[in-house]
């Protein structure tokens with residue numbers, strides 16, 4: 052039971068991947084039709100952001116019914132067929148469990164706001180809007196307070212995200228039961244796990260900032276106990292955007308989540324790259340806490356949200372904004388709404404370098420759909436929609452995403468000269484050995500062949516050269532040395548000796564003579 056420790060995850064938006072019924076919106080039929088592609092690419096587990104009933108004011112993270120499928124995306128039977136087909140190809144699938152809050156359109160909230168409702172206590176109410184002032188506002192671009200007034204209820208309700216997303220009251224055992232029912236529903240249906248969305252904010256307490264409270268951890272332990280007892284092969288992934296010492300608490304003593312996204316290491320990756328100096332990355336690596344036996348970090352470069360800078364210092368955030376988001380439209384809340392390729396100026400060397408590190412640091416990598424072909428973004432779209440545009444399959448009018456008229460697409464295709472489907476698509480890259488897509492497929496294949504990447508031990512190898520990151524992953528008798536050059540000039544690697552086989556470019560290497568080109572990286576399998 053640790054499949055997730057060696058797995059490569061792939062976040063795929065049902066809405067934006069492939070449209071099977073020509074209405075301009077991706078759906079389960081479309082996603083199912085692309086499973087062969089995902090199997091070919093070589094990923095192991097798909098993560099589907101919310102596909103449930105929802106007014107879709109927050110990309111589906113505003114759920115109005117946890118046990119039904121948004122009609123745009125298909126039916127429950129379509130979901131079942133998709134899961135069956137994925138499993139038939141050896142692919143696993145996880146869903147999002149978004150239970151910190153519901154949509155205000157959820158029947159629970161509609162009942163709760165009625166005077167005298169027995170459901171009143173399912174949400175968090177107050178007569179005033181000044182309780183818990185220490186809790187920060189997360190969506191600062193749109194919200195001024197974590198409280199909103201509800202006319203029908205005649206009271207304020209608590210919301211950590213958008214004001215149309217009232218927080219559930221986890222002090223109410225009925226809420227906890229209802230949430231556990233949702234967990235059972237999707238795992239019984241065949242999903243292999245759940246991503247626990249916005250998990251640090253379940254419970255509120257006076258005199259605290261309401262993040263990471265012990266009572267929140269208790270709820271996660273309850274969920275984990277149900278999973279262990281009834282779905283022992285399923286994985287729980289914590290989305291806790293917190294500093295390292297707080298994130299690690301979501302593993303518990305091996306009795307909370309099996310995985311946590313490694314938020315703290317992500318900004319330093321980008322900082323080190325642009326500075327040509329690995330000090331910040333090395334600090335983040337060295338400060339990564341140990342995790343319980345059998346658990347795993349979830350590593351990522353990008354996802355459907357802004358590249359979050361909430362947890363870095365104000366100076367680091369300003370620097371990141373200057374370097375990676377020079378135009379105001381590129382910024383969103385305390386982050387950056389851009390995709391991987393445009394962030395890195397479309398530079399293959401930088402894209403390969405960051406992906407090479409992503410795939411070899413301890414943890415299981417999460418790729419984001421479209422990044423394997425270097426898709427672009429559209430900063431002029433609303434909120435984070437600019438990184439959620441339709442997948443570019445080919446050069447046809449609808450990019451192979453949909454046969455509908457393009458002006459009916461739920462989001463427009465990228466149409467910039469450098470990133471439009473005429474230039475960036477699966478069809479243009481598949482079969483071209485020099486393409487990013489084929490490169491990605493090759494490194495995923497290599498990673499799969501060497502267990503050391505997933506579950507091997509990790510040892511950082513010290514070097515005086517701050518442009519370099521050098522480490523060794525070892526499993527049994529197999530040992531892989533990873534060397535990466537973050538500078539834009541060639542660098543000589545010191546501190547490693549012996550001979551090895553270069554897994555990336557092929558050939559034998561004498562480690563003592565090793566020189567890396569600008570922004571180069573290598574996986575070197577030590578000869579035994």
Ligand code: BGC
Pocket residue numbers: 109110112113149212248249290355356
């Ligand atoms: C999701 C976001 C969403 C937020 C509120 C997050 O952490 O990743 O996309 O907007 O939760 O639900």
